[in-house]
Amino acid sequence: MPYSGELEFALSLADESRRILRARYGSNLTVEWKGDNTPVTLADREVEEILRRRIAEKTPGYGVIGEEFGHEPGSADREWVIDPIDGTKAFIHKTPLFGTLIALLEKGEPVLGIIDLPILGERVYATKGGGAFHNGKPCRVSSISTVEDALLLDGSITTMEKLGYGPAWANLRRKARLHRGWGDCYGHFMVATGAAEVMADPVVEIWDVAPMGVILPEAGGCFTSIKGQPGIRERSGLSTNGFLHDTVLKALAG
Template sequence: MQAAAEVARFAASVAMQWYNAGVSVETKGDGSPVTIADREAERQARAWLEERFPAYGLFGEEFDTVRTDAPRRWILDPIDGTKAFVRGVPLWGTLVACCEGDTVLAGAACYPAVNELVVAAPGEGCWWNGNRAQVSTVSTLREATLLTTDDRFLERKHRREPWRALASEVAVCRTWGDCYGYLLVATGRAEIMVDDIVNPWDAAAMYPLITEAGGRFSDWKGYPTAFGGDVIATNAALANATRRALLESDVPPIPVIA
C-alpha cells in the first residue's frame, strides 16, 4: 500500500510538469487522446517500480506489458482523465494498483491538481490525505448524487432506459467523472459512480478504494470485480437499489455481498 501511494504521487508529480503547459495532443488508435505527460509519467513510474519490484509484471495504458507470466503485477494509468488534463480541468489523477491475478492487493490514486491522495488495501482501510475515508450514509435515491464520466456512452440502446430512469430519480446527476468520481464516492461526497466502458488500468485501483471505504464495487452483471469492462460503484446503503435499476436485463441478478 505504501509503495502504491509513493509511485502514484511520484508519477503524478511528473505529469504535473505538463499540466496547463499547452502540450500537443495525439490521438491513439482507439480514438483516445495521449500526450507527452501520459507517456513520461508512465515511463518514470515503470522505472521506479522496476528498481524496487524487479520480479513483478508491469501493465499500463501507454506501453507494452512486461513479464506477463509474473504472479503479481503493477497496473498503471499515468493520467486518468486526459481529456480533462489537456483542457486545464483539475479532475484527473494517476492510478496505481498491485494485483495477484484478478485480486487487487493495493490501490492508490493521486490527484495533484487538487492536492488529494487516496490509498487502500484489503483489511487496511481507505485513507484520504492521511485520514480514514468512508462512503456516505445516504440511503434513498432521491437524496443521492449520481456521477458518470460521459453519459453519451450510457445512451446506447441496451442501457438507455435504465440509465435515464435512475438519473431522473436522484437528487443530482453530474459528469466530468473519470477517476475523480470514484474518489467522491469513496470519500462520501457522492453516492453512485457508473461507467459503461473501463479498462483494467481505469478500475483496478478503484476497487479497494471503494470497498475499503465501506462501499460496493461491481461490473454491470453484479460481479464484484475490477476486470468486468464496466463499473457500478456505490455507497453501501444504495448498492441494492442501484443495481436493481441498472443490472442488464438479460443476465440473472447477482446478489451484492454485504
C-alpha cells in the same frame, strides 16, 4: 498495516507522478489520438515510463500493466497496474478532475490501490484489510440509502445510451437529488470519500478501475461491473456506497 512496504513505495510513485503532472499541466502539449479514439500526450508516456523504471528497480520480478505501454509479465504472482493520467481529456482541456491510478494485484486481485488527483492535491488509497484513507485520514462512504437523497455521477451519458442503459439511467437521474458528469477516477474518488453515492463508468479497461477494486470495499462501499459482475476485468465499473448498489443494478437491468 497490511502491505505497508508496498504502500510506502506506491505512494512514492504517486508523489513522482504528481510532481511531473503539476509541471506539465496547462502547457501546450501535442495530442495524439490512439486507435480507440482516446487521446495521449507526452505527459502520459513520461509518467508511465518513469513509474515502470522505478518499479523494475524496486520490485524486480513483478509484472506491469499500463495504459500506454501494455503488459509486461513478471516471474512473481504480483503485478502493478498503472494509468498515468486517467482523464487525459480533462488534462488536455485544463480541467483538474484527472488523476494517476496505481494498483497492486496479488494472484490477479487488487490488494492495494491509489487514486491521486495532482492538481487538487487530493489522494485516496487503501490496502486489503487495512482500510481506506483520504489524505492520510481514514475515510468512509456515505450512509445515504435512497436515490432521492443521492448524488449520481457518470462517465458518459452518451455511452450509457449507446449501451442500452439510457432510459433506466435517465429515470435514476430524475429521481436523484443531484446528477453530474464528473467522470473518470474523480467520480470513484467522490464515492469512496463519501461525497457522492453512485458512479457509473460504462466502458473501462483494467487500468481505469484496478484501484477501485480495493478502495471501495475498504471504504465500506461496493465495486462491480454495471451488470453486477465482481472483479476489475469486466469492461465497466459501478462504484456505490453499498446501500444503493442493488437498487442501481436492478434499475439498469430493466
